[in-house]
Amino acid sequence: MSDVEIVSIETLGERIAAVFRKAGLSPDQARAVARVIAAGERDGCKSHGLYRIEGCLKTLAAGKVVADADPVVHDDGSAVIRVEAGGGFSCLAFERGAPLLAERARSLGLAALVINDCTHFSALWPEVESLTDHGVAALAMCPSYATVAVTGGDRPLLGTNPLAFGWPRPGTAPYVFDFATSVAARGEIELRRRAGETLPEGWAIDAEGRPTTDPTEALAGAMLPFGGHKGSAISTMIELLAGVMIGDLTSTGALDRLGTTTLAPAHGELILAFSPERFAAGRPGDPFARAEALFEAIVGQGARLPSQRRYAARAKAAKDGIALTPAEAAQLRRFETLGLAALG
């Protein structure tokens, strides 16, 4: 225990928010970004936890995100609610639009939230969970930057294009999945490179478009979509719906604009919300009870529901607090003390 610093979820969120305020983010932007980073750490999602602070600060230092953006909600009463993020991080834009999205889904049965002109670094599960908290089901998707080839292609065109879904479960944590539509994350390939390991077949192609199991060649080439041509089609659909259709950048456009994969990319996001009560109205059975029967059948076979590891980490964090390693604690203190200067 002497090596580990224990912080509460609340304290961690406040400390992260202070880091971002010191770095120049407006208080609202800082709080919204800190909320999702603290949630990642709380849920044991190291790749979306404290690790993300540095990337966000670098993006800020590079002038690629608007520190004091004030997202504006546009609502014409239709099923499409639009938030202009104004070049800020997506988190605050989502917070501003989410309650209206849930309300519109309840009144119309179905509604969409479009976020435009945001800088995006966060997982999508905090967003679909926020919507399930409002009692609606949600499906979220966005481009990223071009690092993935279509099936049969020879160079990057798609992003890792995450797809996330949430279904509310009264009295317990929601059914949530959130995954990249690439077969693996870029970080996994980098980790294998450092470890001197080869990649499984089907993960990547080299710069000439040939299948490769060499991590270095893969990083110079392109990753492949999950599930072959089916995953490739789903990822292409995400480019169309959450890039082209909403009048925002595709993954190729995002990379062209940014010129690097080391900063958080700018693009938009599409989130659909469904009211199960409205869809099931007048039909036999309660949709929430019927969903529980489906989940019980899954678990009853010994299979797992997605997100259970996150929820277990969350329960532990609520009980015991969040344990920061000495390196994590030291880096957080560096950011707290030095702000952007900590980037060196």
Place this chain on the structure above:
Amino acid sequence: MSDVEIVSIETLGERIAAVFRKAGLSPDQARAVARVIAAGERDGCKSHGLYRIEGCLKTLAAGKVVADADPVVHDDGSAVIRVEAGGGFSCLAFERGAPLLAERARSLGLAALVINDCTHFSALWPEVESLTDHGVAALAMCPSYATVAVTGGDRPLLGTNPLAFGWPRPGTAPYVFDFATSVAARGEIELRRRAGETLPEGWAIDAEGRPTTDPTEALAGAMLPFGGHKGSAISTMIELLAGVMIGDLTSTGALDRLGTTTLAPAHGELILAFSPERFAAGRPGDPFARAEALFEAIVGQGARLPSQRRYAARAKAAKDGIALTPAEAAQLRRFETLGLAALG
């Protein structure tokens, strides 16, 4: 040529409709079913072409579909349009609801069509194509009957749960994909069994839930979802949205009710429609032109867009007519002459 009977698309549609009228379907039901079967044959989709007539007739003979169902459209002005299929085939129910769905998507930006209480045998691409003809993008999904295990499960729980998407392309055939969320179709496993071949790893589990490459054991066990846990999650989402949420049967419920996988199952369907003009309004760029740039980038890499084989077969059928093999022509004549009695 002497062995082959050439028919026009129109003639084939009329002959199939006559078969279904003779078997007892109402003229509207017969025409709607014939339209999608003729479209399957026209597009070279043998598994959704003339081959389907027998299954539909068997379902009718078994009393599992209402021959003269008159689908009723319910519209409360919201984003959710519901068609009660009344136990008939889904095709006519879709036709009745589709124009209103497209209109509602154009007025609200986004809308959903729910089909309830239908018997379902058709591919989803005719439906998403019908909506792209109206200038809207579409995403369609439905359960089927339980023949697929979730990842980590040991017995069937999910259906092959198709997912289809369409994006309108002015002046040319739409971007369309339509695939089962199982790694393979049940028919493919049956074909490998007959050929004495083994299955690739990852296709199926046996009745004890163990991985198997033996087609006979696979047919007694369960198929697996495409893309591992990601495909399993998407298929589960389809059970939730297009089964539970719309107040209709899940794949398990459909199989329980029917008791066999040899007849067309009864369940519902969910189709979302998006107006690209509405989503892109006020944003830079024309979404249709930007989509073309994406498609050109895909094709420019030597990759294929989905559905191109279908469109090539369609162009050939428009030019040369549809070629029926002697066996196909003979069976069609048997159905024309004998109606349900042809089932023996």
